[in-house]
Amino acid sequence: MKQYTHYLLLTLCSITLSSIHARAQGPPIYTDTPILLGLEGSGVRTFGKFVNKDKANIYVQPFIFPYNITPKVLVGVLVPFINKNPENLSSRFGLGDMAVFVKRTIFQKDGKAKTFRVVGKIKQSFPTGNTTEIPALGSDSYQTLLGVVTGYITTKIGLYSELAYNVTSNGLSDNFVYNFAVGYPLLRQQYPAKQVNLYLELNGNYLLDPDSNILFISPGIQWIAGRRVLIESGLQLPLVEQVADTQKTNYILTLGARVLLF
Amino acid sequence: MNTLKVNAYKFLILILFSLVFYIPLIAQQENQSKTYIQIRVDGLSCPFCAYGLEKKLKKIDGVANIHIALEEGVVEMNVPTKKKPSEDDINKVVTDAGFTPREIKFSETPFKADNDNP
Numbered sequence: 221m222k223q224y225t226h227y228l229l230l231t232l233c234s235i236t237l238s239s240i241h242a243r244a245q246g247p248p249i250y251t252d253t254p255i256l257l258g259l260e261g262s263g264v265r266t267f268g269k270f271v272n273k274d275k276a277n278i279y280v281q282p283f284i285f286p287y288n289i290t291p292k293v294l295v296g297v298l299v300p301f302i303n304k305n306p307e308n309l310s311s312r313f314g315l316g317d318m319a320v321f322v323k324r325t326i327f328q329k330d331g332k333a334k335t336f337r338v339v340g341k342i343k344q345s346f347p348t349g350n351t352t353e354i355p356a357l358g359s360d361s362y363q364t365l366l367g368v369v370t371g372y373i374t375t376k377i378g379l380y381s382e383l384a385y386n387v388t389s390n391g392l393s394d395n396f397v398y399n400f401a402v403g404y405p406l407l408r409q410q411y412p413a414k415q416v417n418l419y420l421e422l423n424g425n426y427l428l429d430p431d432s433n434i435l436f437i438s439p440g441i442q443w444i445a446g447r448r449v450l451i452e453s454g455l456q457l458p459l460v461e462q463v464a465d466t467q468k469t470n471y472i473l474t475l476g477a478r479v480l481l482f
Numbered sequence: 483m484n485t486l487k488v489n490a491y492k493f494l495i496l497i498l499f500s501l502v503f504y505i506p507l508i509a510q511q512e513n514q515s516k517t518y519i520q521i522r523v524d525g526l527s528c529p530f531c532a533y534g535l536e537k538k539l540k541k542i543d544g545v546a547n548i549h550i551a552l553e554e555g556v557v558e559m560n561v562p563t564k565k566k567p568s569e570d571d572i573n574k575v576v577t578d579a580g581f582t583p584r585e586i587k588f589s590e591t592p593f594k595a596d597n598d599n600p
Contacts, residue, residue, distance in 0.1 A: 246530045258534030259578040291578050330525030330582035332555040373527040375553055411536075411550040413529030447533045480533055 246417045248401035249440040249454040249474065252382045254337035254371040256294045256325060257480070262287045267452070267476020275466050276306040276355070280316070292325040298343075304355040312350075317358045319345040323369070334374035341367040341384065361390040367397065378403045393429040398422075403442075415444040423456065432462035436472070448480040515563040520593050522584035523576055526555050535579040542567050542575065558593055 247253035257263060264285055271278040279302070286296035300316035320343070327338040343365040349358020367384025382399040401421040407414065419440040426433050440454030456472040526532060532550050539548050539557065544565035549558045561567065569586050576583035587593070 246528060255528055255531050256580055258531075258538060258580040261534045261537070288580075291580055325580075328525070328582075332522075332524055333527055333553055335525040335527050375527060378527075409529065409552050411529045411532045411552050413532075415529055444530055447536070450530055478530075480530075482537070 246403065246405075246415070246442050246444055246450060247478070248378075248380050248403055248421060249419055249442060249452050249476075250421050250423045250438050250456070251380045251399035251401035252323075252339075252341065252367075252369045253380065254325070254339040254369045255335070255373070256292070256323060256339070257286060257288045259288055259291045260482070261480070262482050263478060263480040265476065265478040267474050270473045272470045272472070274468055274470065276304060278305070279303040282316075292328075294323045296321050296323075300349075302349065302357045304357065306355050309355060312353065312355055312357060314350055314357045316349040317345045317363075318348045319343050319363075334372075336372045337370070339369040341365070341369055341382075343367075343384075347390075359388075359390075359392060361388050361392045363388045363392075365397070375409055393427045395428065396426040398424040398426070412447045413444040414446075417442040417444070419454070421454075422459075424460075433460050434458070434463065435460040440474075450478040452476055452478070516560045516590075517563045517566045518560045518589045518592050519558065519567075519572070520587040520589070521557045521572060521576065522586075523555055523557055524582040524584055526550070526552050526581060531580070535576065535581055538575045538579040542571065560592075563590075 247255065262285070264283065266281065266283045269280040269282075271280070280300055282298055282300035284296060284298050286294050288294045298319040298321065300318070301314070302316040303311060303313040305311040321341065323339050323341045325337060326340050327336075329336045345359070345363040345365075347358050347360050347362060349356065351358050351360040363386055365384050365386040367382060369380070369382045371378065371380045373379075380399075380401040380403070382397065384397040386395045386397060388394055399421065401419055403417050403419045406416045406418065409415070419438070419442065421438040421440065422435065423438050424433065424435040435458070436456040437459050438454050438456040440452060442450060442452040444450050452474075453476070454474045456474070458469055461468055523535065526535070529552060532552060535557070536548055536550060539545055539559060542561065544561045545559050547558075547560050551557075566588065572586055573583045
């Protein structure tokens with residue numbers, strides 16, 4: 221698997237560097253975007269996430285509903301459904317930990333066909349997932365994530381970053397989330413869009429207690445099918461995984477869609 | 483005297499004919515008179531995000547033929563002349579959509595790169 225990862229990394233880096241003059245973009249698949257939906261803009265995002273581990277298969281289907289209450293403030297709700305299939309145990313399906321979030325544009329510098337934006341983000345998760353039976357569907361912990369999402373998006377390249385600190389309760393380790401993404405389209409930039417975008421992302425999660433790091437490389441492809449519909453898929457492969465062998469992830473496959481409602 | 487009467491009737495008929503046929507035509511022409519608007523918008527770098535701008539622009543009364551050229555950062559559209567929005571109205575719509583409005587031009591004729599389909 222690691223050999224494939226290196227080939228994939230090399231290929232995607234080559235494509236990224238050779239396409240530096242290509243056109244950009246859409247929102248990244250795993251890294252958050254600093255571009256909000258505009259006043260009273262709303263949408264729904266959902267994706268199926270298939271997590272393959274040594275001792276279990278997990279399927280997560282979150283539904284995310286963002287809504288812009290002012291031109292610079294977006295609020296949203298995240299409702300995840302989880303199906304866990306551990307080895308030697310019966311599988312379980314149900315609601316995971318729900319969350320609400322707020323994003324606010326704190327800096328915006330626009331130019332001709334380019335923008336640089338910084339967004340502050342707060343996400344509050346609630347322990348709504350059942351933990352009384354094994355396997356647990358929730359974390360049994362209130363979690364507050366404070367983060368900053370940055371993006372420099374021009375017609376030539378799109379660079380995104382997301383840095384966030386997640387404060388947990390109930391004995392769980394706090395963690396630091398770090399995501400970076402670069403994206404470019406394969407087709408000519410136009411609106412309404414019939415566009416295919418490629419992404420290369422690094423998605424990291426550093427746990428503070430005990431010190432451990434998880435880092436995925438995440439190539440992805442995105443098809444903007446029209447004004448309001450976007451379909452995307454990505455594969456996350458572990459580059460660094462400092463966790464117990466039984467907890468190790470082989471890969472995460474994601475297939476999803478975003479629809480702008482109004 | 484009779485000839486004068488006949489001529490007066492003819493004149494009246496002509497006036498009525500004009501009123502019946504020409505006034506609606508003039509009114510129709512007035513209705514069809516368009517104002518073309520070109521807006522330079524900064525920050526347009528994402529096709530999926532441009533939907534928010536188009537959606538907001540569509541709320542302007544009478545607006546039609548919205549064309550967004552992402553790479554040029556230019557939006558063109560037209561409205562019936564009698565419903566021409568003010569620059570402040572347009573600025574607010576663009577700002578609400580999350581972008582930065584720059585130069586706004588009004589014209590009675592289509593702009594050079596206008597994609598207006600009559």
